[in-house]
Amino acid sequence: MYDFAIVGGGIVGLSTAMALGNRYPNARILVLEKESQWAFHQTGNNSGVIHAGIYYKPGSFKAKFCRAGARSMVEFCQEHNIPHEVCGKVIVATEESELPRLESLYQRGLENGLSLARITAEEVREIEPHVNCLAGIRVFSTGIADYKKVCAKYAELVQLQGGDLRLNTKVLKIVDIPEGKVLETNQGTFKTQVLVNCAGLHSDRVAKMGGVDPQAKIVPFRGEYYELVPEKRYLVNTLIYPVPNPAFPFLGVHFTKMIDGSVHAGPNAVLSFKREGYKKTDFDLRDFTEVMTFPGFWKLAARHADEGIKEIIRSYSKAAFVHSLQRLIPAVRAEDVVPTHAGVRAQALMNDGKLVDDFLIVKGENSVHVCNAPSPAATSSIEIGKAVAEQVPVPKTVQIALSA
Secondary structure: OEEEEEEOOOHHHHHHHHHHHHHOOOOOEEEEOOOOOOOOOOHHHOOOEEOOOOOOOOOOHHHHHHHHHHHHHHHHHHHOOOOEEOOOEEEEEOOHHHHHHHHHHHHHHHHOOOOEEEEEHHHHHHHOOOOOOOEEEEEOOOEEEOHHHHHHHHHHHHHHOOOEEEOOOOEEEEEEEOOEEEEEEOOEEEEEEEEEEOOHHHHHHHHHHOOOOOOOEEEEEEEEEEEEOHHHHHHOOOEEEEOOOOOOOOOOOEEEEOOOOOEEEEEEEEEOOOOOOOOOOOOOHHHHHHHHOOHHHHHHHHHOHHHHHHHHHHHHOHHHHHHHHHOOOOOOOHHHEEEOOOEEEEEEEOOOOOEOOOOEEEEEOOEEEEEEOOOOOOOOHHHHHHHHHHHOOOOHHHHHHHHO
Protein backbone atom coordinates (compact mmCIF):
# COMPACT_ATOMS: atom_id res chain seq x y z
CA MET A 1 0.00 0.00 0.00
CA TYR A 2 1.49 3.31 -1.12
CA ASP A 3 0.61 6.64 0.47
CA PHE A 4 0.63 8.50 -2.86
CA ALA A 5 0.54 7.14 -6.41
CA ILE A 6 1.16 9.56 -9.28
CA VAL A 7 -0.05 8.64 -12.76
CA GLY A 8 2.14 10.30 -15.39
CA GLY A 9 5.91 10.70 -15.62
CA GLY A 10 6.11 14.05 -17.36
CA ILE A 11 7.54 17.15 -15.76
CA VAL A 12 4.42 17.83 -13.66
CA GLY A 13 4.10 14.26 -12.39
CA LEU A 14 7.78 14.05 -11.43
CA SER A 15 7.81 17.49 -9.81
CA THR A 16 4.72 16.53 -7.81
CA ALA A 17 6.41 13.33 -6.63
CA MET A 18 9.47 15.37 -5.63
CA ALA A 19 7.33 17.93 -3.77
CA LEU A 20 5.44 15.19 -1.90
CA GLY A 21 8.74 13.57 -0.93
CA ASN A 22 10.05 16.89 0.38
CA ARG A 23 6.84 17.63 2.30
CA TYR A 24 6.34 14.11 3.67
CA PRO A 25 9.79 12.50 3.97
CA ASN A 26 8.50 9.14 5.22
CA ALA A 27 5.70 8.78 2.68
CA ARG A 28 5.64 5.81 0.30
CA ILE A 29 5.43 7.35 -3.18
CA LEU A 30 4.84 5.59 -6.50
CA VAL A 31 5.12 7.10 -10.01
CA LEU A 32 3.62 5.20 -12.94
CA GLU A 33 4.53 6.09 -16.55
CA LYS A 34 3.22 4.12 -19.52
CA GLU A 35 6.16 5.00 -21.79
CA SER A 36 9.69 3.59 -21.66
CA GLN A 37 11.22 6.94 -20.66
CA TRP A 38 10.32 10.01 -18.64
CA ALA A 39 9.05 13.20 -20.28
CA PHE A 40 8.15 11.38 -23.48
CA HIS A 41 5.23 13.52 -24.66
CA GLN A 42 4.50 17.21 -23.94
CA THR A 43 7.63 17.82 -21.86
CA GLY A 44 9.99 16.09 -24.25
CA ASN A 45 8.67 17.89 -27.32
CA ASN A 46 8.23 21.46 -26.09
CA SER A 47 10.28 24.49 -27.10
CA GLY A 48 12.44 24.54 -23.97
CA VAL A 49 11.45 28.09 -22.99
CA ILE A 50 11.54 29.34 -19.41
CA HIS A 51 8.55 31.68 -19.67
CA ALA A 52 8.46 34.95 -17.72
CA GLY A 53 4.65 35.12 -17.38
CA ILE A 54 3.77 38.23 -19.39
CA TYR A 55 0.73 36.77 -21.16
CA TYR A 56 -1.34 35.45 -18.26
CA LYS A 57 -4.23 37.07 -16.45
CA PRO A 58 -2.97 38.77 -13.29
CA GLY A 59 -3.86 36.72 -10.24
CA SER A 60 -4.33 33.48 -12.19
CA PHE A 61 -2.47 30.28 -11.34
CA LYS A 62 -0.56 30.61 -14.59
CA ALA A 63 0.59 34.15 -13.74
CA LYS A 64 1.60 33.32 -10.17
CA PHE A 65 3.15 29.92 -10.85
CA CYS A 66 4.98 31.09 -13.98
CA ARG A 67 6.56 34.12 -12.36
CA ALA A 68 7.69 32.08 -9.35
CA GLY A 69 8.59 29.15 -11.59
CA ALA A 70 10.88 31.23 -13.79
CA ARG A 71 12.96 31.89 -10.68
CA SER A 72 12.79 28.40 -9.16
CA MET A 73 13.56 26.71 -12.49
CA VAL A 74 16.70 28.81 -13.01
CA GLU A 75 17.76 28.13 -9.40
CA PHE A 76 17.18 24.39 -9.91
CA CYS A 77 19.21 24.36 -13.12
CA GLN A 78 22.02 26.29 -11.43
CA GLU A 79 22.03 23.95 -8.43
CA HIS A 80 22.17 20.80 -10.56
CA ASN A 81 24.32 22.06 -13.47
CA ILE A 82 21.54 21.64 -16.04
CA PRO A 83 22.05 23.58 -19.30
CA HIS A 84 20.06 26.83 -19.28
CA GLU A 85 20.37 30.49 -20.24
CA VAL A 86 18.42 33.58 -19.23
CA CYS A 87 18.69 35.25 -22.62
CA GLY A 88 15.51 37.36 -22.55
CA LYS A 89 13.14 37.83 -25.46
CA VAL A 90 11.58 40.55 -27.58
CA ILE A 91 7.89 40.82 -28.46
CA VAL A 92 7.45 43.01 -31.52
CA ALA A 93 4.67 44.82 -33.34
CA THR A 94 5.02 44.68 -37.11
CA GLU A 95 1.86 46.68 -37.97
CA GLU A 96 0.27 49.87 -36.64
CA SER A 97 -2.83 47.92 -35.56
CA GLU A 98 -0.69 45.87 -33.17
CA LEU A 99 0.71 48.83 -31.22
CA PRO A 100 -2.26 49.16 -28.82
CA ARG A 101 -2.08 45.40 -28.12
CA LEU A 102 1.64 45.70 -27.50
CA GLU A 103 0.98 48.43 -24.93
CA SER A 104 -1.74 46.34 -23.26
CA LEU A 105 0.69 43.44 -23.05
CA TYR A 106 3.31 45.72 -21.49
CA GLN A 107 0.82 46.86 -18.84
CA ARG A 108 -0.16 43.27 -18.12
CA GLY A 109 3.50 42.38 -17.65
CA LEU A 110 3.86 45.23 -15.15
CA GLU A 111 0.76 43.99 -13.29
CA ASN A 112 2.41 40.57 -13.10
CA GLY A 113 5.50 42.13 -11.55
CA LEU A 114 7.90 41.46 -14.41
CA SER A 115 11.06 43.30 -15.38
CA LEU A 116 10.26 44.82 -18.79
CA ALA A 117 11.22 47.66 -21.07
CA ARG A 118 9.45 49.37 -23.94
CA ILE A 119 11.92 49.54 -26.80
CA THR A 120 11.93 51.32 -30.15
CA ALA A 121 12.45 49.57 -33.47
CA GLU A 122 16.08 50.76 -33.40
CA GLU A 123 16.55 49.29 -29.90
CA VAL A 124 15.01 46.00 -31.03
CA ARG A 125 17.54 45.83 -33.85
CA GLU A 126 20.39 46.36 -31.39
CA ILE A 127 19.33 43.00 -29.88
CA GLU A 128 17.99 41.34 -33.04
CA PRO A 129 19.49 43.09 -36.08
CA HIS A 130 17.38 41.23 -38.65
CA VAL A 131 13.94 41.89 -37.16
CA ASN A 132 11.42 44.10 -38.92
CA CYS A 133 9.12 45.94 -36.50
CA LEU A 134 7.64 49.26 -35.38
CA ALA A 135 8.25 48.82 -31.63
CA GLY A 136 8.80 46.11 -29.07
CA ILE A 137 8.96 44.93 -25.48
CA ARG A 138 12.08 43.48 -23.91
CA VAL A 139 11.27 40.72 -21.39
CA PHE A 140 14.41 40.19 -19.34
CA SER A 141 13.59 37.04 -17.34
CA THR A 142 12.69 34.74 -20.25
CA GLY A 143 15.16 31.91 -20.71
CA ILE A 144 15.75 28.49 -22.20
CA ALA A 145 16.53 25.13 -20.59
CA ASP A 146 16.89 21.43 -21.30
CA TYR A 147 13.66 20.11 -19.78
CA LYS A 148 14.49 16.47 -20.49
CA LYS A 149 17.53 16.83 -18.25
CA VAL A 150 15.39 18.65 -15.68
CA CYS A 151 13.01 15.66 -15.64
CA ALA A 152 15.88 13.18 -15.37
CA LYS A 153 17.10 15.07 -12.30
CA TYR A 154 13.58 15.18 -10.80
CA ALA A 155 13.35 11.39 -11.23
CA GLU A 156 16.79 10.91 -9.66
CA LEU A 157 15.82 13.03 -6.65
CA VAL A 158 12.53 11.14 -6.20
CA GLN A 159 14.47 7.88 -6.14
CA LEU A 160 16.90 9.30 -3.58
CA GLN A 161 13.87 10.18 -1.45
CA GLY A 162 12.85 6.52 -1.60
CA GLY A 163 10.19 6.84 -4.28
CA ASP A 164 9.24 3.88 -6.47
CA LEU A 165 9.39 4.81 -10.16
CA ARG A 166 7.89 2.47 -12.75
CA LEU A 167 8.22 2.91 -16.51
CA ASN A 168 6.27 0.87 -19.10
CA THR A 169 3.34 0.77 -16.68
CA LYS A 170 -0.05 1.81 -18.08
CA VAL A 171 -3.06 2.29 -15.80
CA LEU A 172 -6.02 0.36 -17.22
CA LYS A 173 -8.57 0.64 -14.41
CA ILE A 174 -9.03 2.41 -11.08
CA VAL A 175 -11.12 0.80 -8.35
CA ASP A 176 -12.21 2.44 -5.10
CA ILE A 177 -11.54 0.53 -1.88
CA PRO A 178 -12.15 1.69 1.71
CA GLU A 179 -8.44 2.47 2.20
CA GLY A 180 -8.04 4.37 -1.09
CA LYS A 181 -7.59 3.16 -4.67
CA VAL A 182 -6.50 0.07 -6.55
CA LEU A 183 -4.68 0.80 -9.82
CA GLU A 184 -4.87 -2.07 -12.27
CA THR A 185 -2.06 -1.85 -14.83
CA ASN A 186 -0.39 -3.92 -17.53
CA GLN A 187 2.34 -4.65 -14.96
CA GLY A 188 0.10 -5.78 -12.10
CA THR A 189 -1.96 -4.16 -9.37
CA PHE A 190 -0.94 -1.32 -7.06
CA LYS A 191 -2.77 0.01 -4.00
CA THR A 192 -2.58 3.61 -2.86
CA GLN A 193 -4.27 5.73 -0.25
CA VAL A 194 -4.17 8.83 -2.48
CA LEU A 195 -4.13 9.09 -6.28
CA VAL A 196 -2.56 12.07 -8.07
CA ASN A 197 -3.40 12.28 -11.78
CA CYS A 198 -0.75 14.05 -13.88
CA ALA A 199 -1.48 12.13 -17.08
CA GLY A 200 -1.27 15.13 -19.44
CA LEU A 201 -2.78 14.18 -22.79
CA HIS A 202 -4.91 11.53 -21.04
CA SER A 203 -5.67 13.39 -17.80
CA ASP A 204 -9.41 13.71 -18.48
CA ARG A 205 -9.69 9.96 -19.11
CA VAL A 206 -7.74 9.06 -15.98
CA ALA A 207 -9.95 11.45 -13.99
CA LYS A 208 -13.10 9.75 -15.25
CA MET A 209 -11.52 6.35 -14.60
CA GLY A 210 -11.10 7.56 -11.01
CA GLY A 211 -14.73 8.66 -10.73
CA VAL A 212 -14.17 12.41 -11.28
CA ASP A 213 -15.70 14.55 -14.03
CA PRO A 214 -13.29 17.41 -14.77
CA GLN A 215 -16.03 19.27 -16.71
CA ALA A 216 -13.61 19.58 -19.63
CA LYS A 217 -12.20 17.39 -22.40
CA ILE A 218 -8.63 17.25 -23.64
CA VAL A 219 -8.43 18.29 -27.29
CA PRO A 220 -4.97 17.72 -28.82
CA PHE A 221 -3.38 20.44 -30.95
CA ARG A 222 -0.22 19.62 -32.86
CA GLY A 223 2.41 22.35 -32.99
CA GLU A 224 4.57 22.00 -36.11
CA TYR A 225 8.03 23.57 -36.30
CA TYR A 226 10.70 24.36 -38.82
CA GLU A 227 14.35 24.83 -37.93
CA LEU A 228 16.83 27.31 -39.36
CA VAL A 229 19.65 25.62 -41.21
CA PRO A 230 22.94 26.03 -39.27
CA GLU A 231 24.39 28.67 -41.56
CA LYS A 232 21.32 30.89 -40.96
CA ARG A 233 21.24 30.69 -37.16
CA TYR A 234 22.94 34.08 -37.03
CA LEU A 235 19.55 35.62 -37.91
CA VAL A 236 18.31 35.02 -34.33
CA ASN A 237 20.17 35.87 -31.11
CA THR A 238 17.50 35.26 -28.45
CA LEU A 239 13.72 34.68 -28.72
CA ILE A 240 11.50 36.70 -31.06
CA TYR A 241 7.71 36.71 -30.65
CA PRO A 242 4.91 38.56 -32.44
CA VAL A 243 2.16 40.40 -30.56
CA PRO A 244 -0.40 37.65 -29.87
CA ASN A 245 -3.99 37.93 -31.02
CA PRO A 246 -5.98 38.02 -27.75
CA ALA A 247 -8.96 36.39 -29.48
CA PHE A 248 -6.87 33.36 -30.47
CA PRO A 249 -5.55 30.93 -27.85
CA PHE A 250 -2.04 30.47 -29.27
CA LEU A 251 0.95 32.84 -29.34
CA GLY A 252 1.60 32.84 -33.07
CA VAL A 253 4.63 31.72 -35.06
CA HIS A 254 7.89 32.82 -33.41
CA PHE A 255 11.63 32.17 -33.32
CA THR A 256 13.19 30.31 -30.38
CA LYS A 257 16.89 29.84 -29.76
CA MET A 258 17.26 26.36 -28.25
CA ILE A 259 19.72 25.36 -25.57
CA ASP A 260 21.70 23.29 -28.12
CA GLY A 261 22.25 26.38 -30.29
CA SER A 262 19.66 25.50 -32.94
CA VAL A 263 16.83 27.91 -33.78
CA HIS A 264 13.25 26.67 -34.09
CA ALA A 265 10.58 28.58 -35.97
CA GLY A 266 6.91 28.00 -35.20
CA PRO A 267 4.67 26.54 -34.15
CA ASN A 268 1.51 26.62 -36.10
CA ALA A 269 -1.34 24.91 -34.25
CA VAL A 270 -3.64 22.37 -35.90
CA LEU A 271 -6.04 19.80 -34.54
CA SER A 272 -4.34 16.43 -34.12
CA PHE A 273 -6.37 13.34 -35.05
CA LYS A 274 -4.54 11.43 -32.33
CA ARG A 275 -3.69 12.50 -28.79
CA GLU A 276 -0.12 11.42 -29.36
CA GLY A 277 -0.13 12.35 -33.05
CA TYR A 278 3.18 13.96 -33.93
CA LYS A 279 2.86 13.38 -37.68
CA LYS A 280 0.15 14.66 -40.04
CA THR A 281 -0.72 11.05 -40.92
CA ASP A 282 -1.23 9.90 -37.31
CA PHE A 283 -4.80 8.84 -36.62
CA ASP A 284 -6.64 7.16 -33.76
CA LEU A 285 -10.33 6.36 -34.20
CA ARG A 286 -11.22 6.81 -30.52
CA ASP A 287 -9.38 10.13 -30.22
CA PHE A 288 -10.81 11.44 -33.50
CA THR A 289 -14.38 10.37 -32.69
CA GLU A 290 -14.26 11.96 -29.24
CA VAL A 291 -13.30 15.32 -30.69
CA MET A 292 -15.72 15.18 -33.62
CA THR A 293 -18.67 14.34 -31.34
CA PHE A 294 -17.75 16.94 -28.71
CA PRO A 295 -19.97 20.05 -29.01
CA GLY A 296 -17.31 22.24 -27.43
CA PHE A 297 -14.91 21.61 -30.31
CA TRP A 298 -17.38 22.76 -32.96
CA LYS A 299 -18.17 25.90 -30.98
CA LEU A 300 -14.45 26.66 -30.74
CA ALA A 301 -13.95 25.94 -34.45
CA ALA A 302 -16.80 28.27 -35.40
CA ARG A 303 -15.42 31.05 -33.19
CA HIS A 304 -11.92 30.82 -34.66
CA ALA A 305 -12.69 29.62 -38.20
CA ASP A 306 -10.56 32.26 -39.96
CA GLU A 307 -7.48 31.70 -37.83
CA GLY A 308 -8.00 27.94 -37.93
CA ILE A 309 -7.98 27.93 -41.73
CA LYS A 310 -4.74 29.95 -41.74
CA GLU A 311 -3.14 27.41 -39.39
CA ILE A 312 -4.19 24.52 -41.65
CA ILE A 313 -2.80 26.29 -44.74
CA ARG A 314 0.52 26.85 -42.91
CA SER A 315 0.56 23.16 -41.99
CA TYR A 316 0.47 22.05 -45.62
CA SER A 317 2.18 24.98 -47.34
CA LYS A 318 5.81 25.72 -46.56
CA ALA A 319 5.49 28.96 -48.55
CA ALA A 320 2.66 30.14 -46.26
CA PHE A 321 4.66 29.17 -43.16
CA VAL A 322 7.74 31.03 -44.42
CA HIS A 323 5.59 34.06 -45.26
CA SER A 324 4.47 34.22 -41.61
CA LEU A 325 8.11 34.04 -40.50
CA GLN A 326 9.02 36.88 -42.88
CA ARG A 327 6.71 39.22 -40.97
CA LEU A 328 9.32 39.07 -38.20
CA ILE A 329 12.53 38.46 -40.18
CA PRO A 330 12.15 39.42 -43.88
CA ALA A 331 15.50 37.83 -44.78
CA VAL A 332 14.25 34.29 -44.13
CA ARG A 333 13.82 32.25 -47.31
CA ALA A 334 12.23 28.85 -47.90
CA GLU A 335 15.62 27.21 -48.34
CA ASP A 336 16.69 28.56 -44.90
CA VAL A 337 14.30 26.33 -42.94
CA VAL A 338 13.80 22.57 -42.70
CA PRO A 339 11.05 20.63 -40.88
CA THR A 340 11.82 19.48 -37.35
CA HIS A 341 9.90 17.59 -34.65
CA ALA A 342 6.36 18.53 -33.67
CA GLY A 343 4.74 18.62 -30.25
CA VAL A 344 1.17 18.02 -29.12
CA ARG A 345 -0.49 20.36 -26.63
CA ALA A 346 -3.08 18.84 -24.28
CA GLN A 347 -5.63 21.65 -24.20
CA ALA A 348 -8.69 21.29 -21.98
CA LEU A 349 -11.88 22.52 -23.63
CA MET A 350 -15.28 23.05 -22.03
CA ASN A 351 -18.68 22.14 -23.45
CA ASP A 352 -19.41 25.77 -24.34
CA GLY A 353 -16.35 25.88 -26.60
CA LYS A 354 -14.21 27.95 -24.27
CA LEU A 355 -10.65 26.90 -23.63
CA VAL A 356 -9.74 26.31 -20.01
CA ASP A 357 -7.46 29.31 -19.75
CA ASP A 358 -5.77 28.46 -16.46
CA PHE A 359 -4.21 25.41 -14.86
CA LEU A 360 -7.08 23.16 -13.77
CA ILE A 361 -6.67 21.10 -10.59
CA VAL A 362 -9.71 19.05 -9.55
CA LYS A 363 -10.17 17.22 -6.25
CA GLY A 364 -11.90 13.86 -5.92
CA GLU A 365 -12.35 11.18 -3.28
CA ASN A 366 -8.79 10.45 -2.08
CA SER A 367 -7.50 11.98 -5.30
CA VAL A 368 -6.26 15.14 -7.02
CA HIS A 369 -6.36 15.53 -10.79
CA VAL A 370 -4.24 17.99 -12.80
CA CYS A 371 -6.56 18.28 -15.81
CA ASN A 372 -5.12 21.25 -17.68
CA ALA A 373 -1.40 21.94 -17.61
CA PRO A 374 -0.17 23.10 -21.03
CA SER A 375 2.46 25.83 -21.39
CA PRO A 376 3.83 27.30 -19.10
CA ALA A 377 3.65 24.05 -17.11
CA ALA A 378 7.31 23.16 -17.65
CA THR A 379 8.44 26.57 -16.39
CA SER A 380 5.97 26.32 -13.50
CA SER A 381 6.54 22.65 -12.69
CA ILE A 382 8.23 23.13 -9.32
CA GLU A 383 5.45 25.50 -8.23
CA ILE A 384 2.66 23.25 -9.55
CA GLY A 385 4.21 20.30 -7.70
CA LYS A 386 4.27 22.26 -4.45
CA ALA A 387 0.66 23.40 -4.94
CA VAL A 388 -0.57 19.86 -5.58
CA ALA A 389 1.38 18.58 -2.57
CA GLU A 390 -0.39 21.19 -0.43
CA GLN A 391 -3.83 20.16 -1.74
CA VAL A 392 -3.68 16.37 -1.55
CA PRO A 393 -5.49 14.64 1.30
CA VAL A 394 -2.92 13.44 3.82
CA PRO A 395 -3.15 9.69 4.55
CA LYS A 396 -3.46 8.65 8.21
CA THR A 397 -0.17 6.77 8.04
CA VAL A 398 1.57 9.97 6.95
CA GLN A 399 -0.19 12.00 9.65
CA ILE A 400 0.97 9.51 12.27
CA ALA A 401 4.55 9.64 10.96
CA LEU A 402 4.50 13.46 11.05
CA SER A 403 3.24 13.56 14.65
CA ALA A 404 5.70 10.92 15.87
